[in-house]
Amino acid sequence: MGTARRLILVLIVLIALASSTAYYATQMSLRDGAVRERVMGWLAVGLMSSVCALVLIVIWRSLGKTVQIVRHQLLTLEGSGEVGLIMVDSHDELGQMVQEFNRYLTRIKSRIEQLKLQKRELDIQIRVADAEKRHTEAIIFSISDAVLVTDSFDELVLANESAERTFGFTMSRMYRQPMARIINDSEFVKLVTDTRSENTERRRRVVEYSRQVAGEKRTFNVTLSGVMDAKGECNGVVAVLHDVTREKEVAAMKTDFVSNVSHELRTPLSSIKAYVEMLVDGEAEDETTRREFYDIIQNETDRLGRLIDNILNISRIESGVVKIHKEPLALTSVIKDALEVARPQAVAKRIQLVDELTPVFYQVLADRDMIYQAILNLLSNAIKYTPDGGRVTIRTVVDEGKKTVRTEIKDTGVGIPPEDMPRLFEKFYRVESSKKMAKGTGLGLSLVKHIVETVHAGEVGVFSKVGQGSTFYFQVKLAD
Numbered sequence: 463m464g465t466a467r468r469l470i471l472v473l474i475v476l477i478a479l480a481s482s483t484a485y486y487a488t489q490m491s492l493r494d495g496a497v498r499e500r501v502m503g504w505l506a507v508g509l510m511s512s513v514c515a516l517v518l519i520v521i522w523r524s525l526g527k528t529v530q531i532v533r534h535q536l537l538t539l540e541g542s543g544e545v546g547l548i549m550v551d552s553h554d555e556l557g558q559m560v561q562e563f564n565r566y567l568t569r570i571k572s573r574i575e576q577l578k579l580q581k582r583e584l585d586i587q588i589r590v591a592d593a594e595k596r597h598t599e600a601i602i603f604s605i606s607d608a609v610l611v612t613d614s615f616d617e618l619v620l621a622n623e624s625a626e627r628t629f630g631f632t633m634s635r636m637y638r639q640p641m642a643r644i645i646n647d648s649e650f651v652k653l654v655t656d657t658r659s660e661n662t663e664r665r666r667r668v669v670e671y672s673r674q675v676a677g678e679k680r681t682f683n684v685t686l687s688g689v690m691d692a693k694g695e696c697n698g699v700v701a702v703l704h705d706v707t708r709e710k711e712v713a714a715m716k717t718d719f720v721s722n723v724s725h726e727l728r729t730p731l732s733s734i735k736a737y738v739e740m741l742v743d744g745e746a747e748d749e750t751t752r753r754e755f756y757d758i759i760q761n762e763t764d765r766l767g768r769l770i771d772n773i774l775n776i777s778r779i780e781s782g783v784v785k786i787h788k789e790p791l792a793l794t795s796v797i798k799d800a801l802e803v804a805r806p807q808a809v810a811k812r813i814q815l816v817d818e819l820t821p822v823f824y825q826v827l828a829d830r831d832m833i834y835q836a837i838l839n840l841l842s843n844a845i846k847y848t849p850d851g852g853r854v855t856i857r858t859v860v861d862e863g864k865k866t867v868r869t870e871i872k873d874t875g876v877g878i879p880p881e882d883m884p885r886l887f888e889k890f891y892r893v894e895s896s897k898k899m900a901k902g903t904g905l906g907l908s909l910v911k912h913i914v915e916t917v918h919a920g921e922v923g924v925f926s927k928v929g930q931g932s933t934f935y936f937q938v939k940l941a942d
């Protein structure tokens with residue numbers, strides 16, 4: 463039995479004793495009128511009451527002390543933020559209650575430990591998942607293809623920079639927004655939604671798709687793949703857009719090139735064949751006619767040779783197998799040789815050829831054949847793209863300070879539209895608007911650039927105005 467309960471029992475017994483004594487004394491005094499018994503009775507009551515009060519104080523103090531200990535420990539535990547046990551040296555009801563409470567606390571403590579462990583594991587898993595997510599994002603963001611990922615509601619959940627540029631939006635503002643709201647192209651949105659809702663076997667496909675990007679028409683190969691969950695349900699789509707505009711252009715250019723080269727080769731070849739046949743058949747009766755035929759055959763052979771040289775030189779310079787023989791030479795004399803070769807072409811179009819050349823003692827360290835070919839290509843172009851009766855001027859300007867010589871070929875021709883300028887020196891590139899004006903392969907300027915920049919570490923460029931003419935220039939170092 464607990465102390466408190468024992469004390470309460472003693473208290474009840476004492477109260478009962480005191481009450482019966484007082485009652486007895488009162489009865490006696492009433493019956494006998496004895497004052498002494500009444501006094502004794504009241505003394506007994508007083509004594510018992512004092513004992514009761516004392517007992518109550520003892521109980522109160524004992525309970526108060528235990529409660530104080532419990533309260534103090536609870537405050538300490540609260541301050542430490544830990545879940546701990548309450549230690550009391552009491553076996554009464556309060557002590558038992560504290561023990562029960564401690565058992566309960568022990569269970570809570572072990573549960574908290576378990577939860578802490580689980581949390582630690584989850585934290586690790588979250589960190590690993592986060593690292594993997596960032597890794598995957600880094601891969602997606604680093605690739606040049608545009609990548610878009612949607613969820614099962616056709617909302618955008620991921621897009622890289624290239625996709626933002628292609629479709630003109632900012633991912634941070636569009637996260638989890640419906641595709642249809644972000645991409646103003648129902649054809650593309652339909653491609654994505656169809657991929658998600660179609661049957662499993664067709665959930666990966668490649669389609670060609672075109673759209674205007676920064677004012678230019680671009681063509682893409684779009685690979686659309688469904689993101690499947692464990693149940694085989696499609697809950698999203700990954701769209702990868704590979705820009706094939708350039709590849710398509712190159713393919714078209716190559717086709718153009720093959721037909722142009724064949725045409726360019728065939729034209730002089732047919733001409734040579736025809737004149738040779740006429741000579742063989744004796745159709746050139748007099749010496750003057752025969753001379754004329756021989757000249758034509760020679761010119762056409764030269765033209766053929768130049769074309770083949772252009773093709774071979776480009777591929778040799780590009781593959782780095784070309785043999786370069788640099789020597790000090792007077793640019794002026796090389797230009798004069800090129801002018802003589804280009805003159806018949808100019809005469810045929812009544813184009814005036816003008817030269818303003820520096821004295822021959824200015825020399826450059828250059829490969830003669832190559833520099834000659836570059837000059838001839840620029841002169842030939844100037845004549846080709848200048849209408850009949852125009853003028854082509856070639857001049858050289860020496861910069862003593864910079865120790866450079868600049869060669870300029872200026873024409874009064876058709877000029878070049880500004881949008882074509884950046885691609886002019888690319889292989890096979892021809893300006894659409896002047897294609898009909900002259901036959902060509904789009905290799906000449908590419909070869910000039912290679913010869914000047916790759917072989918001679920120089921600089922090549924052009925100024926042009928449509929309808930007024932162009933000035934092509936190249937600059938190389940003077941020899942020491």
Ligand code: ADP
Pocket residue numbers: 839843844845847848873875876877878886891892893894896897901902903904905906907908932
């Ligand atoms: P092509 O064999 O076609 O002449 P080029 O590489 O020499 O090839 O020149 C590329 C294109 O640049 C030409 O097709 C032409 O459209 C343009 N071009 C070159 N030179 C001139 C020029 N002097 N004036 C106008 N257009 C030019």
